[in-house]
Amino acid sequence: MEVIAKCRSWGIERYRSMALVVGILGLGLLITVPEFWHHAVIMSSDSRIHFTRLEQVYRSLQGLQLPPLVNFFGFGQQGLAVNGMYPWLTAVIFIGPRFLVASPILAMAIGFLLVNWLTGLTSWLLCRQLTSSRRYQLLGVTIYLLNTYHLALLYARTAMGELLAYLFLPLVLLGCLQLWQSERVNRGWLWLAVGMAGIANSHVLSLLVVSLVLGLIEAIRWWQRKLKRSELFGLLKAGIVALGASAYSLGNLIYVSFNNQMTVPFRNLITIDLAQVQQVWLTNRFSEVASSWSVGLPVMVLLGFLVSQWFRYAASYKQETWIPWLKLTLLSIVITLSWWPWEKLAQSPVGVIQFWGRLLCATALLTMVTLVLYCNQHPLKRRTYWSGMAVITLMALSSLGLFNQSMHPVPAGDPHRIVARGTYFQMLNTTSYLPEYHPKSKAGKDVLEIHNQTKLTLEHSTGDRGIYLVETPQKGRVTDLAFAQYRGVTYHMTLNGEPVKSLATDHLRLKLPKRRNQLVVKAQAPSFDYPLIAISLVTWVGLGISLSRKP
Numbered sequence: 001m002e003v004i005a006k007c008r009s010w011g012i013e014r015y016r017s018m019a020l021v022v023g024i025l026g027l028g029l030l031i032t033v034p035e036f037w038h039h040a041v042i043m044s045s046d047s048r049i050h051f052t053r054l055e056q057v058y059r060s061l062q063g064l065q066l067p068p069l070v071n072f073f074g075f076g077q078q079g080l081a082v083n084g085m086y087p088w089l090t091a092v093i094f095i096g097p098r099f100l101v102a103s104p105i106l107a108m109a110i111g112f113l114l115v116n117w118l119t120g121l122t123s124w125l126l127c128r129q130l131t132s133s134r135r136y137q138l139l140g141v142t143i144y145l146l147n148t149y150h151l152a153l154l155y156a157r158t159a160m161g162e163l164l165a166y167l168f169l170p171l172v173l174l175g176c177l178q179l180w181q182s183e184r185v186n187r188g189w190l191w192l193a194v195g196m197a198g199i200a201n202s203h204v205l206s207l208l209v210v211s212l213v214l215g216l217i218e219a220i221r222w223w224q225r226k227l228k229r230s231e232l233f234g235l236l237k238a239g240i241v242a243l244g245a246s247a248y249s250l251g252n253l254i255y256v257s258f259n260n261q262m263t264v265p266f267r268n269l270i271t272i273d274l275a276q277v278q279q280v281w282l283t284n285r286f287s288e289v290a291s292s293w294s295v296g297l298p299v300m301v302l303l304g305f306l307v308s309q310w311f312r313y314a315a316s317y318k319q320e321t322w323i324p325w326l327k328l329t330l331l332s333i334v335i336t337l338s339w340w341p342w343e344k345l346a347q348s349p350v351g352v353i354q355f356w357g358r359l360l361c362a363t364a365l366l367t368m369v370t371l372v373l374y375c376n377q378h379p380l381k382r383r384t385y386w387s388g389m390a391v392i393t394l395m396a397l398s399s400l401g402l403f404n405q406s407m408h409p410v411p412a413g414d415p416h417r418i419v420a421r422g423t424y425f426q427m428l429n430t431t432s433y434l435p436e437y438h439p440k441s442k443a444g445k446d447v448l449e450i451h452n453q454t455k456l457t458l459e460h461s462t463g464d465r466g467i468y469l470v471e472t473p474q475k476g477r478v479t480d481l482a483f484a485q486y487r488g489v490t491y492h493m494t495l496n497g498e499p500v501k502s503l504a505t506d507h508l509r510l511k512l513p514k515r516r517n518q519l520v521v522k523a524q525a526p527s528f529d530y531p532l533i534a535i536s537l538v539t540w541v542g543l544g545i546s547l548s549r550k551p
Helices: 002-030 045-062 089-099 104-130 134-146 148-157 160-180 188-200 204-223 229-245 247-259 274-283 297-312 314-319 323-334 349-353 356-377 382-406 421-431 529-548
Strands: 041-043 417-419 457-461 465-471 477-484 491-495 498-500 507-512 516-523
Touching: 002 104, 002 134, 002 382, 041 045, 041 104, 045 089, 045 160, 045 421, 089 104, 089 160, 104 134, 104 148, 104 160, 104 356, 104 421, 134 148, 134 356, 134 382, 148 160, 148 356, 148 382, 160 188, 160 204, 160 229, 160 356, 188 204, 188 229, 188 529, 204 349, 229 247, 229 529, 247 529, 297 314, 297 323, 297 356, 297 382, 323 356, 417 421, 491 507, 507 516
Parallel strands: none
Antiparallel strands: 041 417, 457 465, 465 516, 477 507, 491 498, 491 516
């Protein structure tokens, strides 16, 4: 009878877990379907950049080869090393559906749904570490998925690297918590490795920030004599495995960077203006304007409630495990505000952050942790719980609806574009532009700005080559073309069917025999990319097998 009772209990547990997974999928549908309701998609300038580079990757994989370090589709037909400088491995979430459906818009919708579902699942894994209550696990997932900053990241900005890093961030904290709370080496290092590797294969800036914060936390723990030998050993193992899982992405980035002198992303420290945030709250909208980003009015109301509870339970501070997390949450908000003279550090190394609002991903994560821990210690009444869930969900849906309404049609001067299936490829090819990672001359000038008179027109491109039309007013002259050439990349070029070589090392300089010329530029992935991708994939498979085993 005892065995039967255990089996029945296990079956009920499994059923409830599966029901929660399906519920998270439902939340993902709620914030995906409204964006694609018009059978078209609103694409920001960042969105067009990322889907342009993924189109090149898709075409390469379609030809059963790795993509070259340079791009032959979009970006002003300048042959930029976008594939080499922007990781794409985790973006297979968006690339994969292209092999399954004919419509690129439908494939994009499937990709967004998968990202939202997986983000919900990773936050659920973290919430399971904090509480055994499925109600509060679902509450935490709802906060992490439906906060305004995440919605803006998804659709107003579509900053794909940050979006995918947001997916893996809960796993980093999950791994750290398991390492911190155990005296022995446990599975925490595996979760930490998956989280860090996922971020490394998504967004290098996020990797840098998370690594610095993690290093600071561990230094503080060492100073407080809390750093255990098992914890240090777990951190080292996680770091080594994460490097293996990101060998391909980081290897390409390092290779291109060390071989070339290039323009870099601008430095700035744009802060959050509370006056603009208040206006956004009153209209329940979100936008691409960095100074107006926030986690949203419902989440701020919840934080206000938690602050009031902090004062209420001040006498029993040591027993309230959620209060330290609340302090960190408030700190992550205060840092981003325009109260401080951050502009003095805008051109310093700190300026690579560009927007302080990027720290709101940490605010969303810490808010989720704080609220779940609070509810675990001070359970909410059922009516209060479901009322809160309903308000958060309805306001998120309202924000999405208002954003879509404001963009149909797109206001004059707005960088967003409405893209349908019939205009997808033309829009990406003609409107994607990237001012970064252009080769520099010996004098430190942007080569493509100096030689921008003669531009190329794309006739056709595949995964490893581009076919361009080059027109010149005078035949038989040596002409500088607005097309980058990178050291470390092997180019094969033909001009009107004849093999040619550039007369310059940092851009194309050719003698054009006709007024209308056909130029074919071909480049393939470097040979070391194949062993690197093998190392990365084998490491990911090993992580998956290790996590699938019972602890």
